[in-house]
Amino acid sequence: MKRHAAMVGWLFALPWVIGSLLFLAYPLLASIFYSFTNYSVLRSPRFIGLDNYRELVHDEVFLTTLKNTALYTISAVPLATVIAIALAMLLNTKVKGMTVYRTIFFLPSLVPMIALGVLWLWVFNSQNGLLNESLRWLGLPTPNWLDDPTVARWTLVIISMWGCGNAMIIYLAALQDVPTALYEAADLDGASSWLKTRHVTLPMISPVILFNAIMGFIGAMQTFALPYVMFPGGRPARSNYFFAMYLYDNAFLFQRMGYASAMGWIMFVVTLILTLMSLKVSSKFVHYEAS
Amino acid sequence: MTHSKTIGAAALAVLFASSVVISERTASRQTRSDRIVVTYWEKWTKDEMKAMKTIVDRYNASQSRVFVKMLSISGIAEKTLLAASGGNPPDVAGLWSDQVCQFGDANALVDLTPYAKRYGIKPSDYIPSYWKDLIHKGKLYALPTSPGSSALYVNQDLMPPEYNTPKKFPKTLSQLDRLVETVTVKKNGKIERLAFMPRSGFGGGSWPYLFGGALVRGDKITVNDRDNVRAWTWVTSFAKRFGMAETQQFQSTFGVTSSQDNPFIAKRLACIMEGPWFANFIRLYGHETKWFAVPMPYPDDRPDCAGYTVLNLNTLMIPRGAKHPDEAFDFIAFVQKQNNMELLCRLQYCNTPLSRVSEEFLANHPNPYIRVFDALARSPRAVGRERTGFLNQIQAEVSNAVDQMDLGQKTPQEALDDAQRRLEEGWQKYQKQVLGT
Secondary structure: OHHHHHHHHHHHHHHHHHHHHHHHHHHHHHHHOOOOOEEOOOOOOOOOHHHHHHHHHHHHHHHHHHEEEEHHHHHHHHHHHHHHHHHHOOOOOOOOHHHHHHHHHHHHOOOOOOHHHHHHHHHHHOOHHHHHHHHOOOOOOOOOOOOOOHHHHHHHHHHHHHOHHHHHHHHHHHHOOOOHHHHHHHHOOOOOOOHHHHHHHHHHHHHHHHHHHHHHHHHOOOOOOOHHOOOHHHHHOOOOHHHHHHOOOOOOOOHHHHHHHHHHHHHHHHHHHHHHHHHHHHOOOOOOOOO | OOHHHHHHHHHHHEEEHHHHHHHHHHHHHOOOOOEEEEEEEEEEHHHHHHHHHHHHHHHHHOOOEEEEEEEEEEOOOHHHHHHOOOOHHHHHHHHOHHHHHHHHHOOOOOOOHHHHHHHHOOOEEEEEHHOOOOOOOEEEEEEEEEEEEEEEEHHHHOOOOHHOOOOOOOOOOHHHHHHHHHHHHEEOEEEEOOOOOOEOOOOOOOOOHHOOOOEEEEEOOOOOOOOHHHHHHHHHHHHHOOOOOOOOOOOOHOOOOOOOOOOOOOOOOOEEEOOHHHOOOOOOHOOOOOEEEEOOOOOOOOOOHOOEEEEEEEEEEEEEOOHHHHHHHHHHHHHHOOOHHHHHHOOOOOOOOOOOHHHHHOOOOOOOOHHHHHHHHOOOEEEEOOOOOHHHHHHHHHHHHHHHOOOOOOOOOHHHHHHHHHHHHHHHHHHOOOOOO
16 A cells, blocks of 8 residues: 555656656756866767866956956845845834735836846936936936946946845734744833844844845846846947856857856855855854744 | 535536637647648748748648648757757748758758759749858758848938938048038937947848958868958047047937837938848838938958958748658748749848849839849849858857946957957867867
């Protein structure tokens, strides 16, 4: 009977198992192999050892894209975390029509990236855009959001905040899980709102902050669609040329699939190391209820 | 399972089965099971697709053995390459001549030379500059559909009387410079209108050829040669003259080519380099605009560069691994017939790639200046695609170099020297890795 149940279980899981092996495990393993080859998609791969990895170390454009991606990640992820937590806290208050507000704040994260890119191109248009028109009306300076390299990278960081609705929903769920008894105890001790946030709310939702930060970090390292639409070729002067864009160009425009595979694995290792490091460091700051 | 759950499950199953059947029928509505079906991927959408559909319908009606099924595909170059590598490409792919060398190097295309011979298609049937774009390493890899050549569109209403006809319009760059001074409008430090911006419009990466330069000579990359540096110095002089920040801001107002925010249609630019198809966009988004088209003025000291134009060529190719190459070529050869080609080109507002052109085509073409574009395409100074599969990398590096010049980060010489160095390294790798030499 047990054996029969196991068979039935496997049978139900089989589509998923086959799909994973075919569409996840095989490409993953194949890309490791390709990263050690000259491979231009239509010709047979030729083994070249570590040449692709050696070349990457000296590739100026690769280093530029790494720098751009790192700068974007360390700017966008903390900012998105702060904004998502702040929004979640606001949406956790008991106000009439709260479900409507929650929906409104979540909706932007459902807009497809390409449509979003086109929309933001209009908002940030330096001469006629909505943002600069408003700044002009207020008598404030009007930066060139899209064409000035020092400003353009911040434009992307600002836009990335648009999609923090997903993280916000997770924070909201976490906030609603914080036991009210803790707040009551803090009230009895005469704690102010700030102290309650600092010593009750944040420690209680810290595992969720860690989770969202890591997911946001991984997502930021893979940024592609928005800059691809808004800043073709990473312009101006490659200031918005990100790692994933260079990987795509190598794979599909420059016919260097082997080189692109090596880039993919470098990114995987970098992401893995940084994730493990943040997990290690986080043990000092993250409070798990069970422990 | 309760009764209602059983009914629910059954209803879901019926819904699923019927959606599968309906979607399959919708997908195969175009096909004919009694004929050999040639799958044709094309990049076009909207009016251009409709025009090609007219030719496809003509072909399908012309005989009873083959049926061409045309599909509009986005990202067609990448998808064709991947489909060919996966062994399941379309029979015909509507790509650009840019891909001839790249795909040829990748061994992704069927050599059409023997087919052309069989059908009596000869080089002399085509305008030489277009024919050149179809050949790579001695092999014919594509045949054309609609082409283009660039000329200067001029807004007649924005011209002072001394320049407002094709005859009176500047012939040299120094005369054009004087026109720029006259037509440009600046208010409170903001540019409201410019006569001309070399980086806007079609062929903005090919200015070196106007000064006798070239990005590639033979198998040598030459992006930093003297004439190229001179060309980009001229291009960046516009930003310097009107202020870099102001020019950037002004350029950021430019919308896409086929919209009413196109700088020429919105009267922000008085002149713009575009292909013959641009007449259609003016008709759609700025029909009140009075305009004419003339050849681009040439440098005063290089009268031999008169007749400069940048060519564009849409093509049909047969990817390697296509299931019906013979039938695919039969369709391609049908498109090459003068009456079909002229119909397609007229519907798409293009000139013809064929050396023979009928008076009827020129006289009834919807672009009233089609003779200018046709003559330019036949000019010895017509600039086709660089004959290298390394073109994407060259374009990426040159575009970055021009950005650096525009931003004042580097002089044209410095930016092009950097691009040249990187491209030479890349070219060596390309030869080793892609060409296997």
